[in-house]
Amino acid sequence: MHSNKKTLPPLNALRVFEAAARHSSFKLAAEEIFVTQSAVSRQIQVLEEYYGTPLFIRKTRKVELTSEGRILFQATSQALDCIGAASHEVFVKQKRGYLTIASTITFSTLWLMPRMQNLRDCYPDIQLHLMTCEASPKLHDAFDIAITLGHEETPGFDATPLFEEETFPVCTPEFLAQHPELKSIDGLFQVPLLELNRNHWKYKRWTPINWERWFQANGIENRAHNTVMSFNHFPLVMDAARKHMGVALGWAHLVSHDLEQNRLIRPISDSYVLKDRKHYLIVREELKDTSEVKQFKSWLISQIKLSGIS
Structure with missing residues (x-):
């Protein structure tokens, strides 16, 4: 039997090509x-040298597939979809109810x-496998349920809107007691501020949300403020705030538990609601009617309502 393995291109470059062509x-x-973008360019160059023909037409703000590129993209896209579906099936068979x-x-x-623990108390028979990543999960990842920021309608997935993002200042009760000037937005310019730095947003599609952007959204003119300490992970921002180091720019859904426990408080009521940034519950179509998925979905939505972020 003839094998096509001898004509297969470098597979890592092929994966990069598929992503570049899709976007x-x-x-x-x-x-x-x-x-990095240069790493993508190098992998595309590897493929073009392998085939001896351009696969993309480079333009100022985007790239377009050549006729040869379209042929390769159609086959590659279908192949990766098949591999992803097979991979998921293998995971399902191995999960044993997870x-x-x-x-x-x-x-x-x-x-x-x-x-x-609340989920375990409500539904003790659900066995969970929690899979985490730096950015929102991708649809080709091997999950049953995903919580994502943003969603593009895709066949095979069911999406339920959960909540919009909202940001507002938070600090400890002790910090507020030491800084009575924090009775209005103006008081924020007199205390140390904590935020995510730009490295956090480097490979994300969303516009960075920092104190400067938050002040602008609340109609405050751009002016000098006190020391700003920045971090590349939000849990570090929260840890610094809990240690009374300053006022953090907090996301409502991420600080809700600290607010419930009174570890953090809102020194002022001003906030910034980002209506274009909605979180979704993504479920694979073939699993949406299973008892485990229905139970988790019901629990998740009820907890979101209880935390006041819906």
């Missing part, structure tokens, strides 16, 4: 697979884990 962008492909839930490390750490 029509080397930059977005780099963000998806967590490499429900795989995918979310960001931050959401899992600050929202899901504090409520995990």
Whole structure:
């Protein structure tokens, strides 16, 4: 039997090519697979040298497939979809009843884990496998349920809107007692501020949300403020706030447990609601009617309502 293995291109380069072709962008492909844009360009060059023909037409803000590129993309896309479906099936067979839930490390750490015992108390028969990642889970990841920021309608997945993002200042009760000037937005300019730095947003598609952007959204003119300490992971921001180091720019869904426990408080009521940034519950179509998925979905929505972020 004839084998096509001898004509297979470098498979890592093929994966990069598929992402670049799907997005029509080397930059977005780099963000998806967590490499630099130059690394994407090198992998595409490897493929073009392998075939001896251009696969993309490079333009100023995007790239377009050549006729040869379209042929390769159609086959590659179908092949990766098949591999992804087969991979998921293997995981399902090996899970033995486990429900795989995918979310960001931050959401899992600050929202899901504090409520995990409640889930176990409500539904002790659900066996969970928690899968975390730096950015929102991708649809080709091997999950049953995912909590994502943003969603593009895709066949085979059921999406339920959960909540919009909202940001507001938080600090400890002790910090507020030491800084009575924190009775209005103006008081924020007199105390240390804590935020995510730009490295956190480097490979994300969303506009960075920092204190400067928050002040602008609340109609405050750009002016000098006190020391700003920045971190590349949100749990570090929260840890610094809990240690009375300053006022943090907090996301409502990520600080809700700290607010419930009175570890953190809102020194002022002003906030910034980002209506274009909605979180979704993503479920594989073939699993949406299973008892485990229905139970988890019901529990998740009820907890979101209880935390006041819906």
